[in-house]
Amino acid sequence: MASVNRFNHIGFEDFRRFAQDESMSNYERIGFPDSYRQGYEAAIHEDICRKLTNLRAADRKVVDIGPGCSDLPKMLISLCGSRSHSLTLIDSQEMLNLLDDAPWVEKVGAMYPRCRDWIAHNAGKVDVILCYSVLHYIFVDVGFFDFLDSSLSLLAPGGQMLIGDIPNVSKRKRFFASATGVRFHKDYMKTDEAPVVEFNTIEPDQIDDAVVMALIQRARSQGYDAYVLPQAPDLPLSNRREDILITRP
Ligand SMILES: C[S@@+](CC[C@H](N)C(=O)[O-])C[C@H]1O[C@@H](n2cnc3c(N)ncnc32)[C@H](O)[C@@H]1O
Known part of the structure; x- marks a missing residue:
């Protein structure tokens, strides 16, 4: 008979605590041992930019759901500044406090998608959504399809969403x-x-293949294109993680 194993999961409230723990490195604050991220984040950023091609344009509306506090969101903040994009960061206020403010950056302290007013206000206006290494927490903490449907509602025509670094x-x-x-x-x-x-x-x-395929199928059946993509082979977890790219035609 199959056994039921409950894993010890960390979630949104734990990350809020980590963000305030000065004994932790910025990698540990986002749930990674240093060895999984140190020296790899430039390659991760490059892989993200290869997939989210709208980032190469100018004057777009970009959203990062769960940016954390390592160098990865800092690279995105800098790229958005140089391309005249606006960037909205959605995470706990404690995590967001660890990222510098900038005129083109808006911070929304919330557990996504429980920022209903912001979502309603921005429906159909977003060109890029990044949600990197966050899906497994969303899967446990909040309504999974609510997360997907809310995100789809944000995308403008031609908009792209990368649900990246999925531990399948x-x-x-x-x-x-x-x-x-x-x-x-x-x-x-x-x-x-x-x-x-x-x-x-x-x-x-x-998260298993059934969850990944369900996301793809639900996005497609709601009028969006959706694909499973591999990570670049030089990324630290590419042999056991993968990405989903969703685009609004
Ligand atoms: C593993 S870290 C990833 C951080 C960053 N995206 C990266 O890859 O470097 C997960 C982040 O997602 C945030 N997070 C988890 N669930 C969230 C939710 N429902 N809404 C917004 N942020 C969330 C956590 O607070 C944490 O900062």
Whole structure:
């Protein structure tokens, strides 16, 4: 019989606490060990810009849902400044306080999509939505399809949304059940043991292929194009994470 494993999840309120913890590095405050992000964020930013092509234009409306406080949102703030984009950052006020203010930056202290007035006011006006490494928290904390539907409602014609860095447990299993994944695990963990990969088991609060495909299908059935995209191979988690790109025709 399948066993039910509850994972210890961190969520929005934990991040609010991390943001105020001066003993943590900025990577730890956003839930990553330093080794997963240090030295990689320029490559992550480049991968994001390759997919969100509207960022290359000028004078667009950009939104970052869950920017956190590492160098990644700082790179986006700087890019938006140089392209005359407006940028809205939506996260806990405590997290947003760790990012510099700028004339082109608006900060909305809220657990998205529980900023209904802001969403209603900006419906159909947004050219770029970035939501990077946040979906797994949204999946647990808030209505999942509410998140998707609210985001779709924001997109202007030609608008793009990147739901990036999705830890898809099905992709992770495919990798760790492969010879390449076994080799990677042994090298990384400095062990002779193969990784344990369990199929046909109930995994509460985990994103799997069914969730990824449901997002794609729901976006498409509501009139948007949607695609699963790989991450560039030089990204630290590219062997077990992937991205979704949604565009409004
Ligand atoms: C893993 S960090 C990712 C930060 C950043 N996007 C990056 O990749 O560097 C997750 C961030 O999302 C924020 N977050 C989680 N759930 C959220 C929600 N429902 N609305 C807005 N922000 C959220 C957290 O406070 C945290 O700053």
